[in-house]
Amino acid sequence: MKPRTADKIATVLIVFFALLIVAILVGLLGYILIRGLNHISWDFLTSAPQKIRAGGGVGPQLFNSIYLLVLTLVITVPLGLGAGIFMAEYARPGKLTNFIRLIVEVLSSFPSIVVGLFGLLLIVNTFDLGFSLVSGALALTFFNLPLMVRITEQAFRTVPKQQKEAGFALGLSKWKIVTTVLFPVALPTIITGTILSAGRVFGEAAALMFTAGMSSPRLDFTNWNPSSPTSPLNPFRPAETLAVHIWKINSEGLAPDAVQIAAGASAVLVITVLIFNLAARYFGRVIYRKLTASKRMS
Amino acid sequence: MRVKPKKTRIEKHHLEDFVGRAYMSFCVLLLIVIIVSMVYFVASKGISTFTSGDVKISEFLFGTKWSPEGDTPSYGAFPFIAGSFLVTLIAALIASPLSICAALFMTEIVPGWGKKLLQPVIELLSGIPSVVYGFVGLSVIVPFLRNTFPGQGIGVAAGALVLSVMILPTITSVAADALASLPQNLKESSFALGATRWQTIARVILPTTFPAIMTGVVLGMARAFGEALAVQMVIGNAPFVPKSLFESASTLTSVITLSMGNTTMGSPQNNALWSMALVLMLMTFIFVLLVRMLERRNKI
Numbered sequence: 001m002k003p004r005t006a007d008k009i010a011t012v013l014i015v016f017f018a019l020l021i022v023a024i025l026v027g028l029l030g031y032i033l034i035r036g037l038n039h040i041s042w043d044f045l046t047s048a049p050q051k052i053r054a055g056g057g058v059g060p061q062l063f064n065s066i067y068l069l070v071l072t073l074v075i076t077v078p079l080g081l082g083a084g085i086f087m088a089e090y091a092r093p094g095k096l097t098n099f100i101r102l103i104v105e106v107l108s109s110f111p112s113i114v115v116g117l118f119g120l121l122l123i124v125n126t127f128d129l130g131f132s133l134v135s136g137a138l139a140l141t142f143f144n145l146p147l148m149v150r151i152t153e154q155a156f157r158t159v160p161k162q163q164k165e166a167g168f169a170l171g172l173s174k175w176k177i178v179t180t181v182l183f184p185v186a187l188p189t190i191i192t193g194t195i196l197s198a199g200r201v202f203g204e205a206a207a208l209m210f211t212a213g214m215s216s217p218r219l220d221f222t223n224w225n226p227s228s229p230t231s232p233l234n235p236f237r238p239a240e241t242l243a244v245h246i247w248k249i250n251s252e253g254l255a256p257d258a259v260q261i262a263a264g265a266s267a268v269l270v271i272t273v274l275i276f277n278l279a280a281r282y283f284g285r286v287i288y289r290k291l292t293a294s295k296r297m298s
Numbered sequence: 299m300r301v302k303p304k305k306t307r308i309e310k311h312h313l314e315d316f317v318g319r320a321y322m323s324f325c326v327l328l329l330i331v332i333i334v335s336m337v338y339f340v341a342s343k344g345i346s347t348f349t350s351g352d353v354k355i356s357e358f359l360f361g362t363k364w365s366p367e368g369d370t371p372s373y374g375a376f377p378f379i380a381g382s383f384l385v386t387l388i389a390a391l392i393a394s395p396l397s398i399c400a401a402l403f404m405t406e407i408v409p410g411w412g413k414k415l416l417q418p419v420i421e422l423l424s425g426i427p428s429v430v431y432g433f434v435g436l437s438v439i440v441p442f443l444r445n446t447f448p449g450q451g452i453g454v455a456a457g458a459l460v461l462s463v464m465i466l467p468t469i470t471s472v473a474a475d476a477l478a479s480l481p482q483n484l485k486e487s488s489f490a491l492g493a494t495r496w497q498t499i500a501r502v503i504l505p506t507t508f509p510a511i512m513t514g515v516v517l518g519m520a521r522a523f524g525e526a527l528a529v530q531m532v533i534g535n536a537p538f539v540p541k542s543l544f545e546s547a548s549t550l551t552s553v554i555t556l557s558m559g560n561t562t563m564g565s566p567q568n569n570a571l572w573s574m575a576l577v578l579m580l581m582t583f584i585f586v587l588l589v590r591m592l593e594r595r596n597k598i
Contacts, residue, residue, distance in 0.1 A: 203427020
């Protein structure tokens with residue numbers, strides 16, 4: 001074959017396969033949204049699921065997912081920031097730093113089901129917290145923490161070196177430089193990364209099946225006392241999230257409209273992840289403009 | 299170097315420095331504690347199958363009969379180990395060429411709008427939750443396979459197809475990074491010699507970036523090996539070594555997902571499931587090791 005012909009064939013093939021991936025995504029999103037959107041209504045989003053009859057919703061599951069996400073972020077963000085800043089600014093290259101890097105790498109590549117099983121063993125059984133929101137949030141912390149560390153470290157590493165040097169020249173202490181000079185510059189990247197990781201946490205199911213549980217008690221949405229067992233805010237109650245719910249009704253759903261519920265819930269999940277994606281971009285840009293000098297330019 | 303202050307009084311910024319450092323050390327320490335306890339707990343639970351004398355390691359790893367509830371229970375996990383490796387390998391075989399093409403499209407063919415088009419696509423694909431992939435697999439891929447091939451549709455092929463879409467973003471983004479970081483003059487000298495674009499790609503670009511692209515493939519395989527729910531939904535969960543691609547099978551993750559809730563803690567069956575979790579964890583170590591080796595090769 002002539003080189004020119006080979007070149008043309010290869011180009012066509014590469015373009016074809018690349019566009020095939022685009023087609024897969026468009027097909028996937030189109031399928032999920034078209035199948036799911038006509039099943040989504042205010043009633044579907046707020047009502048409780050039915051076990052055997054048709055017409056159940058995903059209200060408690062949706063609430064659980066969001067609440068669990070908030071709990072997880074409250075735990076992971078400060079811890080991830082601390083460890084990430086340490087890795088970026090304080091850790092000197094050496095055996096210990098390499099070891100920590102290896103740990104972050106290993107922890108982030110653990111299968112989520114192994115993280116869930118560890119949560120079952122340690123939090124649910126040994127600490128005796130039972131199937132609860134707290135257990136789920138802690139399991140998601142193991143899952144999300146390495147991600148947060150990486151995001152923070154990368155964000156700090158992209159800050160121009162001159163900013164730090166200027167701070168030293170002014171005689172600031174290292175901690176002052178980190179918190180008042182570097183952190184504001186790194187913040188937009190951190191926020192973007194955090195929101196994107198929140199999207200991942202929102203869709204996570206395998207780690208939650210064995211920690212947050214696969215059932216939701218009857219919730220009373222007028223009861224906002226966190227210690228009451230029927231209160232949605234009680235962190236020690238079991239909580240089935242949206243993703244776990246989708247898995248459950250696909251595997252053992254008894255309701256006659258299980259397929260439609262799965263479609264509707266999948267659409268809700270995907271739309272939420274899309275919103276997270278857009279929000280990440282938007283907030284990153286807005287906060288960057290607020291915290292750095294570039295607002296004067298625009 | 300800062301000059302040490304003569305005053306013995308602790309100044310405010312020193313205290314701040316100390317508190318900050320202590321807090322960060324605590325965070326890092328916590329990471330170490332988490333991983334050490336994770337390895338310890340899963341390993342001690344996983345090993346108890348063999349130390350309690352219920353099952354021999356060789357029987358667990360190579361036994362093909364899984365019947366924990368039979369009269370003479372046997373705990374051969376080979377069908378699940380084989381299933382895991384089979385779907386992972388097939389998924390990697392499907393996804394790698396597609397991903398490499400996508401990466402080439404972004405960096406070599408149309409670097410401008412190709413990146414603008416594919417970058418969001420890759421990000422969105424990696425953001426879609428795994429249960430949604432499972433749901434779509436169950437309602438699109440399984441009926442399609444049922445109508446075109448022999449069998450029930452559920453099985454190894456369905457699992458591998460779903461997984462291949464799930465690992466596309468991982469491989470593509472790593473491969474695209476590798477291609478983009480290639481020195482420009484390497485390509486230019488190839489073009490200067492009169493090579494066509496494809497000749498440059500096939501003989502210069504791909505061989506040079508091979509270790510880096512393999513890193514992406516290994517990362518994708520690690521994700522496929524550990525993925526639980528999407529696979530469980532479409533693979534059929536039969537405890538046998540599959541004889542064809544369209545036959546129902548199980549993976550380590552799918553059998554853990556299904557059985558863990560139905561067994562009592564400490565029973566031989568439950569312990570065998572923990573041993574499978576241990577196998578998953580050991581495989582993660584192997585994947586991380588492979589990635590590290592490939593990265594080292596990449597640097598030289």
